[in-house]
Amino acid sequence: MKFRNFSIIAHVDHGKSTLADRILESLGAMGERDKREQTLDTLELERERGITIKSTPVRLNYTRPDSSGHGGEEYVFNLIDTPGHVDFGYEVSRSLAACEGVLLLVDASQGVEAQTIVNAYLAIDSNLTIIPVVNKIDLPAADPEGAAQELEEIVGIPAEDAIFASGKTGAGVAEILEAIVERIPAPSGDPEAPLKALIFDSIYDAYQGVLLFVRVLEGRVGLKDKINLFSNGKNFEVDRLGTFSPGLIVGKTLEAGEVGWIAAGIRDIQDAQVGDTITRTDFPTLEPFPGFKPAQPVVFSGLFPTDTEDYRKLREALERLKLNDAAFSFEPETSEALGFGFRCGFLGLLHAEIVQERLEREFDLDLIATAPAVIYRITMNDGEVFQTQNPAQFPTRDRMEKVEEPYIRMSVMLPEEHVGAVMQLLQERRGSMVTMNYIGKRVELIYQVPFAEILYDFHDRLKSISRGYASMDYEIIDYREGDLRKVDIYVNNEIVDALAVVVHEDKAYSLGRKIVDKMSEVIPRQMWAVPVQAAIGGKIIARATVKAYRKDVLAKCYGGDISRKKKLLNKQKKGKARMKQIGTVEVPQEAFLAVLSTED
Numbered sequence: 001m002k003f004r005n006f007s008i009i010a011h012v013d014h015g016k017s018t019l020a021d022r023i024l025e026s027l028g029a030m031g032e033r034d035k036r037e038q039t040l041d042t043l044e045l046e047r048e049r050g051i052t053i054k055s056t057p058v059r060l061n062y063t064r065p066d067s068s069g070h071g072g073e074e075y076v077f078n079l080i081d082t083p084g085h086v087d088f089g090y091e092v093s094r095s096l097a098a099c100e101g102v103l104l105l106v107d108a109s110q111g112v113e114a115q116t117i118v119n120a121y122l123a124i125d126s127n128l129t130i131i132p133v134v135n136k137i138d139l140p141a142a143d144p145e146g147a148a149q150e151l152e153e154i155v156g157i158p159a160e161d162a163i164f165a166s167g168k169t170g171a172g173v174a175e176i177l178e179a180i181v182e183r184i185p186a187p188s189g190d191p192e193a194p195l196k197a198l199i200f201d202s203i204y205d206a207y208q209g210v211l212l213f214v215r216v217l218e219g220r221v222g223l224k225d226k227i228n229l230f231s232n233g234k235n236f237e238v239d240r241l242g243t244f245s246p247g248l249i250v251g252k253t254l255e256a257g258e259v260g261w262i263a264a265g266i267r268d269i270q271d272a273q274v275g276d277t278i279t280r281t282d283f284p285t286l287e288p289f290p291g292f293k294p295a296q297p298v299v300f301s302g303l304f305p306t307d308t309e310d311y312r313k314l315r316e317a318l319e320r321l322k323l324n325d326a327a328f329s330f331e332p333e334t335s336e337a338l339g340f341g342f343r344c345g346f347l348g349l350l351h352a353e354i355v356q357e358r359l360e361r362e363f364d365l366d367l368i369a370t371a372p373a374v375i376y377r378i379t380m381n382d383g384e385v386f387q388t389q390n391p392a393q394f395p396t397r398d399r400m401e402k403v404e405e406p407y408i409r410m411s412v413m414l415p416e417e418h419v420g421a422v423m424q425l426l427q428e429r430r431g432s433m434v435t436m437n438y439i440g441k442r443v444e445l446i447y448q449v450p451f452a453e454i455l456y457d458f459h460d461r462l463k464s465i466s467r468g469y470a471s472m473d474y475e476i477i478d479y480r481e482g483d484l485r486k487v488d489i490y491v492n493n494e495i496v497d498a499l500a501v502v503v504h505e506d507k508a509y510s511l512g513r514k515i516v517d518k519m520s521e522v523i524p525r526q527m528w529a530v531p532v533q534a535a536i537g538g539k540i541i542a543r544a545t546v547k548a549y550r551k552d553v554l555a556k557c558y559g560g561d562i563s564r565k566k567k568l569l570n571k572q573k574k575g576k577a578r579m580k581q582i583g584t585v586e587v588p589q590e591a592f593l594a595v596l597s598t599e600d
């Protein structure tokens with residue numbers, strides 16, 4: 001059989017899923033979206049947000065058009081989907097490692113953006129053949145030649161290689177299929193060599209345990225084979241295996257060049273990490289596929305049930321989610337203010353939001369989430385070194401010799417006219433410029449920025465000051481010393497540990513101010529005035545007051561407009577769910593995220 005293994009990469013919203021649907025449809029397979037409804041994990045959120053989170057491969061049969069009319073050569077295509085968000089960069093790189101080529105999509109009206117470049121470089125680093133596709137050519141604002149030219153200038157892919165296409169009208173799809181055969185090389189591994197298979201994704205199935213999504217690079221694997229995982233040395237026996245078409249098709253063997261799934265009685269998804277290599281214990285390969293990195297959460301946040309009775313339910317829900325997500329971590333956390341909850345680790349902010357939304361929706365939990373934080377490395381005066389990602393545990397300045405924080409390398413693509421404003425934003429975020437490249441009328445800025453500085457409202461600010469035109473991408477590079485302080489928050493003269501934040505000394509006052517102001521707005525009025533204060537090491541730096549209320553809220557609805565009254569009451573009732581009693585004051589979720597608010 002002749003194989004072609006490829007993936008589609010693109011900046012978010014450049015039309016990857018739509019084009020994949022078209023390709024599937026033209027090869028007689030179900031559309032990507034229908035497929036998701038029917039098979040594997042139906043991640044509701046993924047569909048709603050239109051963001052691909054899990055890589056779902058699909059095997060397709062392609063017959064080349066033949067002018068003689070006797071039917072052309074037959075090919076098997078494996079299309080491996082990749083997640084489309086910066087939080088999942090490592091997963092993308094492993095999916096690409098399972099391929100020989102990629103379709104690099106660029107929206108004909110938007111041109112090259114930050115993730116187009118990052119993804120293209122990932123493909124180049126993996127030695128993949130790149131087929132440039134200028135997509136959405138049906139749009140009135142499309143400039144296909146311009147987009148192809150940008151690809152040549154920025155990524156170095158010849159403009160004349162580009163295929164002009166539209167996932168909407170189907171234009172260019174036949175040409176793409178032919179290019180896949182002609183330009184992407186056939187897989188080269190030797191089926192007689194020892195087994196070497198790369199895990200590029202895994203999911204949990206209640207009946208079969210963990211299903212490994214693998215690309216066999218060398219050798220072959222069959223039923224009852226004993227397999228060994230390189231990273232942890234664990235052995236398992238293959239129960240079932242097969243390919244994707246697009247559901248799970250059961251087979252007998254998988255050989256070099258093939259993409260498929262393996263069930264081997266693995267119960268814990270931690271044992272089957274993306275990027276790990278499988279071999280056979282009776283005929284082992286000596287070297288794993290390079291580049292394995294265990295999944296590392298980099299953003300942490302506390303999750304607490306609003307109703308303390310729900311603690312066990314939350315634990316069970318977290319355990320259930322963890323079955324399917326090796327990149328997510330949690331451990332019990334106790335807060336004086338919020339009671340029992342969990343400190344959870346995520347790959348990024350989007351990942352954090354997705355987990356929280358799933359907990360609330362699928363498990364019907366009401367949660368309070370604390371502001372996200374990064375991992376700090378602290379050296380105490382006595383030489384002790386430790387790491388913490390919990391601001392509540394951050395020591396005061398006099399006890400620490402130094403603090404280090406993670407830095408990222410960020411690339412931002414934007415139109416020339418917004419460069420000044422974006423540079424100023426990066427400056428405010430303690431960024432330092434590495435380079436600036438002009439590409440036609442657009443600019444690529446490369447900066448080094450403390451990771452914590454982009455956790456809150458950075459992305460929103462970037463979008464708003466560039467009228468939506470700037471796009472960004474980042475990776476964590478190293479740890480550097482910084483003058484960081486913990487800002488404590490007091491509500492009604494009581495310290496609320498879960499509200500503490502860590503911030504650079506230069507920003508402590510303005511951030512303290514912003515938090516107390518926002519909190520005084522969102523905490524409901526009480527019978528008496530409630531002070532809200534920000535402090536560093538016990539010294540108050542900002543103060544605001546939640547005023548006492550004078551009138552009944554319903555008094556406003558003078559004249560007895562019943563429906564309006566009802567609405568108001570309902571609104572209050574709904575708001576209740578996300579409140580937490582602290583001392584005598586009810587504090588809503590918004591107050592915990594006051595630090596995230598975008599107003600300055």
Ligand SMILES: Nc1nc2c(ncn2[C@@H]2O[C@H](COP(=O)(O)OP(=O)(O)OP(=O)(O)O)[C@@H](O)[C@H]2O)c(=O)[nH]1
Nearest residue numbers: 012013014015016017018051052084136166167168
């Ligand atoms: N006019 C036009 N619109 C398109 C075309 N392809 C996709 N779109 C629209 O562009 C938007 C994004 O398309 P998707 O296919 O979901 O984009 P995606 O790249 O898969 O998005 P992520 O999975 O988030 O990376 C949707 O609103 C589509 O309807 C096209 O060829 N022409």
